[in-house]
Amino acid sequence: MSLSNLPKLAGILTSGIDHPGHISLNIYLPYCNFNCRQCHNYKIARGVFEEVPYEQLLWELENNFVVDMAIITGGEPTLHGEKLLNLVKLIREKRKDLLVRIDSNGSKPEVIKLVSNYVNGFAIDIKAPPFEKEKYEFTIRTKFNIDAFLASVKIAAELPYTIFRTVKYPWLTEEDLEKIRDFVKAYGGGKPYYVNPFVEVVEESES
Numbered sequence: 001m002s003l004s005n006l007p008k009l010a011g012i013l014t015s016g017i018d019h020p021g022h023i024s025l026n027i028y029l030p031y032c033n034f035n036c037r038q039c040h041n042y043k044i045a046r047g048v049f050e051e052v053p054y055e056q057l058l059w060e061l062e063n064n065f066v067v068d069m070a071i072i073t074g075g076e077p078t079l080h081g082e083k084l085l086n087l088v089k090l091i092r093e094k095r096k097d098l099l100v101r102i103d104s105n106g107s108k109p110e111v112i113k114l115v116s117n118y119v120n121g122f123a124i125d126i127k128a129p130p131f132e133k134e135k136y137e138f139t140i141r142t143k144f145n146i147d148a149f150l151a152s153v154k155i156a157a158e159l160p161y162t163i164f165r166t167v168k169y170p171w172l173t174e175e176d177l178e179k180i181r182d183f184v185k186a187y188g189g190g191k192p193y194y195v196n197p198f199v200e201v202v203e204e205s206e207s
């Protein structure tokens with residue numbers, strides 16, 4: 001497959017903490033359409049990264065047998081559309097034993113749909129109570145489209161390895177968290193929901 005049909009890679013990491021019970025090969029893709037407060041991958045999300053050559057990914061796929069899952073994360077992987085699908089197919093072709101999960105902010109249901117037949121699940125981030133547009137937009141610092149998000153959640157909820165997650169941002173109240181839990185109960189297809197602790201990000205100055 002030609003490299004021009006694949007997304008640029010911004011990082012590769014073996015991780016034991018990203019999916020309960022699994023050791024994953026995390027593959028980081030650049031760029032994001034949200035601009036969240038306290039983004040842990042803000043450089044990658046803003047397109048500031050050193051490109052990782054595909055040779056490195058191929059080496060990992062051919063040699064790293066500690067992992068049992070590939071997690072495509074970012075940034076927002078769904079921004080890469082067809083190229084994301086090509087990456088999933090490449091992983092599938094090289095390592096039939098790996099589960100494949102894609103992390104997403106749920107803003108691009110058409111891409112979630114496109115890849116959904118080729119992956120085992122998604123990790124959908126829920127940043128605030130989804131029906132509270134103002135609160136959601138306070139966190140993501142851009143427009144929030146609830147219809148697109150609901151469509152993504154609906155597709156993701158059908159896959160066996162899907163999880164939903166929320167960072168316990170300090171500006172979310174207990175009531176907010178309760179509303180998010182209720183949302184997952186109503187729309188999440190019984191899939192696991194995790195509230196992850198907040199760890200402050202201090203951005204490096206650009207000068």
Ligand code: SF4
Pocket residue numbers: 032033034035036038039040041042045074075076105
């Ligand atoms: S959606 Fe994720 S990657 Fe994008 S800005 Fe928000 S926290 Fe960062």
